[in-house]
Amino acid sequence: MPVDFMRILKFSGRYGPLPVVLALTILIGCTSDTLGPVGTSLPIDMELNPVLTDLIVEIQEYGGLVVTDDENSFEASEVLYLGGGPDQASSIVARYDFSTLIDTFATFTDGSGDSIEISVGWIESVTLRLFLLNAYEDPATTSEKVEKHYRVYELSDTLVASEYPRSDEPIFDPSPLAFSDEVTNAVWIELPKSNLVDWTLNGQTGIIIRDEDSVSDKLIGYASKELDHFLEIELEDENTLVGPTITVSFAAELDHLPMTFQPIIDTSTLHGIPDSFADAADGLLLRTHSRRYPYFSFNVDFPDSARMINRAVLRVAIDTLTSFGPLTEIVLATIPTTLVSGRDSLTIQEIEASAVVITGNTSIDVKLPNTAVGDPPEISPWLGFDITAVIQRQANGLLADEPLSFLLSSGEDFFTGYSASWDPDFYMTVMNLFGTGHPDFQPYLEITYTEFSGGGK
């Protein structure tokens, strides 16, 4: 006899569906209230340990690294910096090759048809031009930043680019070649024609452009001959030559268009800007353009007992009076201590190969502490980096064989997700972080954790 199971639900005739309807109503129709305190008074088998917070201030490893780029030398920087302040000083040095002028003059003839040689009389003007980067034209600070007192001198010795940046300025003839107090973004400085003739005939050691007695102490950026980001300056047209150019205008009777010369070498001295501190007690410096990245590790003593890290934050306080640049481009990464320990310099390529980014511009936590503790927060704000994951790895003993240090850097291209808008070698950012010797604002780790209750029945 065939089976018809749909009839199971009808059972025996007239008694059919009632029990099933009732059963399904109870089985399906019931839901539970949301969680509540009922049952919390019972002595359960589990109990969590209290949450504790440790502050770790003792630095174990520290170093201020000069970071170079194997693929892009400092000489190839797109920006030249000028400033004459006590804390931020840099001059621009450049060297030119005017030998083509001799060839040009060889094509000229005087009124009698005789060839002529270069001389002051055939030169109308010699003009040095600087291209101010638009970023330094912020309306709010324009009057402060562009009011520079430019002074141009001739170098005593031939300019060698590989010597820069350096801690002092090169020796130069103290008699200025020219000066200008331009306040516009396009700086035009007239140079002596006689010097041009001399440079053309005898070669040039180079010039130095200094900022002397300026109202502003700030560093200002100008285009170098390598500038590719043309939107950062105001160009007349696509053929405009950039950098600290020298334009030579000829006497009218020669009927020749002016000639513009880019330097064969241009660079910044950066002789008076903060450099890395030798001791973590004095501070930690993070600098871009010519990179200085600090690394450090804390003396964290994790006990044998396991613990869960609820939150771990690296806090550093920034000295806003001497720092400049966007905070959001700071990136925190880990780097093997064995790679950096005892070294003064590192290449970007080594960082790319070894560093692991933890967090950066999208998660920087600006913690403003209780103002009663120290200076007002607007003077010394704290920056916080959430490093929970790496501290948990450390607590788990996973880093015992490969101790890691923290590396404060800028948003390098290879830090996926934290790449800065501009390559760190473009603009200059200086972040002076208070050191371990500061009474109120020393860097520290804040680790909030729960001990694992561990074994036992």
Next chain:
Amino acid sequence: MRTLTYGSGRGLSGLLVVLALVAALGLPGNSKAQSPFALVNIGADVRQSDARIAGRGGWGLAESDSLNPSFHNLAGLAGLKSTVILYSGFGDLSRSQTPEAERTTSTVRAPNLRIAMPVTKWMALSGGFRALRGTQYKSVAAYLDTLGDGSVTDQFLNEVNIEEIFVREGTQFEVPLGVSIKASSWLKVAASVNLVRGVIRGHLTRVYFPVDSPEEYLPTVEMLEDDLSGTSTTFSMIIQPFPRLSLGATLTPSHNWDIVRTRTMSNVADRSEVPFRVSIPSIWAVGGALDLGGRWRVGGDFEAQDYSKFSGIYWADTMVNSWRVSAGVERRENWKRRGGLTNLPLRFGYTVSRWPYMINNETLEEKWITLGTGVPFRRNSGHMDVALSYGVIGDMDKHGIEDRVWRFSVSMVGLEKWW
């Protein structure tokens, strides 16, 4: 009259499909919950034979009916004439109250799936799955606290609202493999080897909600898992000294469970694993059934397990002798033509039991009144039974919590001559 057609070889597999559907309904996700008393110790007793037994209060040790077989006492399966498959389950709607709060929860359990088959006229084999004890409840406590150990500057201490959520869930179950023998016209005996397994998991989670702060703290989560295994044996018998009187008894001697207790913590690459052994006291039970004449009969069971002899873990500190008494009356079904509702079986009963552990240093009692009925399939090829029970667990004054539970039990039994 339309009737159920059930009795071919396809019938048994079809029934399994229906059972699977019911089983699926028995897993309603987050609505699962049980008595909060199951949050502690060895958990709540979730054994259930079938809705027919449940409907009359839980007695059935003296039950032996080849047309209406029960697995309550395996000795009753001796003399079985058909292969029998049983599926039973129940749904609870519980109202748990404390002086400060109350919570309604629902749960569905399918604690019994059994099969038995006759080998000879006097011997049957049985097997299946039976849930023994279970625990399924969540609770949450909320309080305000401050993170930190007091050694740091006050500015770094965060005031946080904390929610502590505890979840305990799991089932201890057994796979009983039994043989039932009809020794004589008045004596049936059975023995089973019960393979016991089970996992009970506890999760304690603490979540932090900082007050007036954007700080985010990872929740603290600890997990505890008891993975248990063991073997027990059960001996049972039914005697019928007089035509209207039958008596039954079962004994499961004391045995051991091996438990591996594992504690883990989220994000922590460490765990603690502690193996230990607990001693489960012997369970013994006796029962009787008396035919009152006509369709009526009365019966009762008594079961005891001296959990004060339990040992192996600190649970023992609060354990006591547990027992259960059940009694009830049954009016069996009738096949009278046009009998209407009067043909239905009718059952009612009462059960009182004591849990094996104390709460607040007070013994914990559970009381049920039950009412049941059922519908036989055509040609005695099985039946479906339902029972409605109302129970009270605990006492507000003594335990601080009291449960009031509505339970709806359903079971289906199919009989099939498969050879």
